[in-house]
Amino acid sequence: MLSLDELVAIRRDFHQHPELAGEEKRSQKVLLEWLERLGIEAKPLAGTGVVGLIRGAADGPCIMLRADMDALPVTDEKDVEYRSRQAGCMHACGHDAHMAILLGAASALVDAPPSAGSVKLVFQPAEEQGAGAKAMIESGVLEDPKVDVAIALHVWSPMPAGRAVARPGSIMASVDSFSMRVRGRSTHAARPEEGCDPIPVAAGIITAAQTLVSRKVAPYERAVLSFTSIHAGTAFNVIPETVEMKGTIRAQKSSVRKMLTEHLGQQAQHLAASMEASMELSWSERLPVLENDADLIKLARDQAGALELSDMEPLMVGEDFALFAERIPAAMLILGAGPKDPEKIIPHHHPRFDIDESVLPQGARWLADCAQVYLQG
Numbered sequence: 001m002l003s004l005d006e007l008v009a010i011r012r013d014f015h016q017h018p019e020l021a022g023e024e025k026r027s028q029k030v031l032l033e034w035l036e037r038l039g040i041e042a043k044p045l046a047g048t049g050v051v052g053l054i055r056g057a058a059d060g061p062c063i064m065l066r067a068d069m070d071a072l073p074v075t076d077e078k079d080v081e082y083r084s085r086q087a088g089c090m091h092a093c094g095h096d097a098h099m100a101i102l103l104g105a106a107s108a109l110v111d112a113p114p115s116a117g118s119v120k121l122v123f124q125p126a127e128e129q130g131a132g133a134k135a136m137i138e139s140g141v142l143e144d145p146k147v148d149v150a151i152a153l154h155v156w157s158p159m160p161a162g163r164a165v166a167r168p169g170s171i172m173a174s175v176d177s178f179s180m181r182v183r184g185r186s187t188h189a190a191r192p193e194e195g196c197d198p199i200p201v202a203a204g205i206i207t208a209a210q211t212l213v214s215r216k217v218a219p220y221e222r223a224v225l226s227f228t229s230i231h232a233g234t235a236f237n238v239i240p241e242t243v244e245m246k247g248t249i250r251a252q253k254s255s256v257r258k259m260l261t262e263h264l265g266q267q268a269q270h271l272a273a274s275m276e277a278s279m280e281l282s283w284s285e286r287l288p289v290l291e292n293d294a295d296l297i298k299l300a301r302d303q304a305g306a307l308e309l310s311d312m313e314p315l316m317v318g319e320d321f322a323l324f325a326e327r328i329p330a331a332m333l334i335l336g337a338g339p340k341d342p343e344k345i346i347p348h349h350h351p352r353f354d355i356d357e358s359v360l361p362q363g364a365r366w367l368a369d370c371a372q373v374y375l376q377g
């Protein structure tokens, strides 16, 4: 397997040359070169993605190992020589580490190839936009050979290095983002009776929506509804025609997700109608709940080696790996990569985000062992 020094060098190279979602051209080139050097057949897929294949001597099932590739529009504020060389672009979520870890796992699997079946190495672009997994699936990444199960790993800075989580059931939330337009009738601010002011209507919709999670969702379930943007009007003396709002709903169960998305629309519709306004609602980003398969999680827990397995509350963020998990049994493993001292934790997506690089070989070994054991049946 690639050594700690080699994995650190690979990670730092990606860290210095981050690329935003959909623009991962250099990362793609570097990955293809590495896979070629390791003697692994590989090709570009879905624009800037990469897929490699390690075949065993005999036929058998196929396990997919997935890393994401994209960075974030954040300017790196770390004072280290490997900081991002690109202003306004930074690996602030650890996807640089994911690429290095998957190359490490690939090198371990080349050293000890599976006797049967195959391992598909999937480097997926554009995770942060929730677009990459969809594009990879549409480009046929789950076919030829047909993928039976998938495992991904996310480094996690709020958890110290040396610890990990492999949790059955939901691990990350569904993501639904909405745009809502409340339409009234514009008029002079001093003559409201001649129009229909959409601003109090929007205020009523926002206030009423606060009761959806608190009154419609059972207290033992997890869900969140946030309005994150509101815009209306241009002048102090004009009642505007419309109010535009944006927001998001997250849930840990598809039934809760369905109920909340339906109720938000119905409630807003009724409120607007009761005040003689109208309401249009449209949904954009949509990801299902990420559900970990119990059998795969058991396998991963058995292969955790020296990692100390901990528990963790499921996260309310989303991950587009959920689109793979919706189609085949899958597991998202969490690898602690943060400092021991909780005061020193820097969260993901922060301009000074970094990881403890000693976790790179741990992650690589964990993924490779999971694939080996799965293929041994």
Ligand SMILES: [Zn+2]
Pocket (backbone or CB within 6 Å): 092, 093, 128, 348, 349
């Ligand atoms: Zn992220």
Ligand SMILES: [Zn+2]
Pocket (backbone or CB within 6 Å): 093, 094, 095, 127, 154
């Ligand atoms: Zn991430």
